[in-house]
Amino acid sequence: MNKLATFLLGFLFVAGVAQAQEESTESKDNGLTEQKAADGSVKKGCDARGYCWGENVEEAKSKYTFFSDNMKAKNYSKETLDAFDYLYTNAPYIHKNLYIYGLKLYKSLVSSESKKKDAADKDLIVKYEDMVLKLYDDRGKYFGSADKWESEKGKYLYRYYKDRPDFNDNLPTYYDFYHKIAERDGVKTDDSNMSAYVAIVAKLHVAYKKAVQGFNKDPKTKAQKSAILTANSVIENADGKYTDAQIKEYTAKKTAAEKELVNLEANFEANDPEFKKYKSYNEDWLMDEYDFISEIATKNVEIAEAAKKEKDVKAWSRIQTMADKYIMGMLNIDCDFINNKLGAKFKANPEDLATAKKIVGYSIRKKCMDGPYFLQAAEVVYNAEPTPAYANLISGQYIKKGDTDKAIEWKEKAIELYSEDPAKQAETSIDLAKLYNKKGLKSQARAQAYKAVEYDSNIASEAYTFIGDLYMTSFKQCFESSEDNVQEKGCYLAAYDMYKKAGNSSKMAQAQKQFPTKSDVFTLAAKGYAEGKTINVGCWIGGTTTIRLRP
Structure with missing residues (x-):
């Protein structure tokens, strides 16, 4: 190879390397890169x-x-x-x-x-x-x-x-x-x-109802369902009406009918695509959906109300109304449905939380809280998911039943569960104080009212008014047989003190009407009584108060 050719080859090589370096630099300088998208693909x-x-x-x-x-x-x-x-x-x-x-x-x-x-x-x-x-x-x-x-x-x-x-x-x-x-x-x-x-x-659910029409109308299906209903009627009303042999016989018939019904359903499903497609969207599914929707709607209404967002309150109230109209309406749930259908299911399995929740939720909405399973179901829900709201609900049911001791027990649980909400603790403490008073335990009632003020001073007026009422209603218990016309008015004087602390002028006026008269004080002056003097109240009330005269 001559010198000229060697020179040209060398020149071309150097030029090629320089161009490659220049292109590499340009590619690097433009700053463009490849990146991964959120799904892993390349951008x-x-x-x-x-x-x-x-x-x-x-x-x-x-x-x-x-x-x-x-x-x-x-x-x-x-x-x-x-x-x-x-x-x-x-x-x-x-x-x-x-x-x-x-x-x-x-x-x-x-x-x-x-x-x-x-x-x-x-x-x-x-x-x-x-x-x-x-x-x-x-x-x-x-x-x-x-x-x-x-x-x-x-x-x-x-x-x-x-x-x-x-x-x-x-x-x-x-x-x-x-x-x-x-x-x-x-x-x-x-x-x-x-x-x-x-x-x-x-x-x-509408599609489900259409899809199962053929199955429900089939004579074989009707026969098995009828056999199950008859058997249930005997089994559930067995108290002395039927012999053990009869109960055994109908239990066997029910089992056989239920087994045959399952077979009929499987055969129907195999030949009916619509039934297969929609059969799971039945009443039990619809009840679960209603509860799911209502839970979200209710919570959103509560949040919106707390935040004073009227627009959101209306929007979520509308959702609940839709659920009530279009879902609950199709279920046709009433007290009989709750007590019989859901009640029978709950009776068979008293630990069934889902059914217990349905009984409680539907009973409240349909005003069926006096049903035979409501209280038991509420306690099942509480044991699984303890909340102060449920404790209060259960307490209220025991109040209706006249079981004050159990009502007190559940109010105490509610107060404990409201540990992060002093205002609710105070409010529930007043409820508990009223229950103590109902049992005649006035000292405990007063102590609970004072506790309410410790939880939240904003309830002071209500608490002190309540204590004043306790004092006002203690005359018969403490002083009715007294011959001391001044001493026996001590409960009213003490009540006035409490009403004054509460800032309750109307109640103060009521108490004043029961104060000792000027004549009462004058007649018993030998005991050291005089307007403005201190007197021991006595009885369960205790403490001292100031003698004042009836206006």
């Missing part, structure tokens, strides 16, 4: 500001500038839509702003097209609606917080899908979607999602 062309432009950086930047400028100007033209489609197709991970703008764009398109009413393009509306829902999915996919965006999606899914022809065919799928949201978000569930959930639950 390309990512700059330092967090924008990921994909494979064709310059084209994407140009389209995005055009798109974002138009969105800021509220220009929702075909060109704006085309720019979005390009970006969403080629770099769906550009930036979260793509989804903020995209959702605004497609929601606006849904709205504007829907306003055309009779002239609206329904296929186009469906396309736009589906895009809104997909954008919520993809925002979670690429930028995280998928649960949050799924909940946001829920606000639109039912609204968009409820009138579509195939909606009712896919009820179980929509139920799973909204149940997942409600179970996950709990008390933070958006009221629009819960509203959709209530509607879907109701629709599913």
Whole structure:
């Protein structure tokens, strides 16, 4: 090889290395990297500001500038839509702003097209609606917080899908979607999602009722159900009416009928796809759903009331009303249902917490709290989940039954459980003081009232008024047989002192009417009595008070 050729080869090699180094430097200098999206997929062309432009950086930047400028100007033209489609197709991970703008764009398109009413393009509306829902999915996919965006999606899914022809065919799928949201978000569930959930639950039970009509009308099914009812009638009313042999006979008949009913149901399900699809959405399922919905609605109403958010109170009260109307209405629950159907189930298994909760919840709503299983069920719920509210509820039931000792026991439990709420402790202490007074234990009643003030001084007026009342009603117990017309008025003088501490002027006036007269004091002056002098009250009241004259 001659010198010229060697020189040219060397030059080309050095130039190639320099160019490679220059290209490497340029690639490094532009700062573009690859990053992982929230779902683990790769985002390309990512700059330092967090924008990921994909494979064709310059084209994407140009389209995005055009798109974002138009969105800021509220220009929702075909060109704006085309720019979005390009970006969403080629770099769906550009930036979260793509989804903020995209959702605004497609929601606006849904709205504007829907306003055309009779002239609206329904296929186009469906396309736009589906895009809104997909954008919520993809925002979670690429930028995280998928649960949050799924909940946001829920606000639109039912609204968009409820009138579509195939909606009712896919009820179980929509139920799973909204149940997942409600179970996950709990008390933070958006009221629009819960509203959709209530509607879907109701629709599913309607579908269940239609699906089981054929099974229930089948003569073989009727025969087995009739046999079970007859057997239950004998077994449950066995007290001396039937012999052991008869009870044994009907127990065997019931077992056989129940077994045959299971076989009939399995055969029916195998030949009826609708029955198979909806059979699980029965009355027991519906009762569970009602309790689940009501628990969330009730808690939200309480939170909204505490925060004085009237709008939220109305929204969640509406949810409860929907549940009462569309779910409870289908269940047709009344006192007989609670006492007989739920009661029989609870009697068979007294530790069944779910049934106990239903008995308590439905009994309160339907005003059936005098039912035979209510108190026992309430205690089962309390033992599993002790709360002061349940302790108070149970105490109230014992008060109705006239069992003051048990009522006191449960009030004491309530006070203990209110350990982090002094105001409630004080309020419940007054209730307990009244129960002590009912038993004639006035000293304990007074001590409990003083304790209420220790818990929360805001209850002082009520507590001191209560103690004043205790004193006012102690005349017969303490002084009725006394021959000392001044001493016997001590309970009224002491009551006045308490009413004064309470700031209760009307009660003070009542006490004054019972004060000793000027004549009483004058007649017994030899005992050292005089207006303004101190006197021992005596009896259970104890302590001293000041002699004052009746006005």
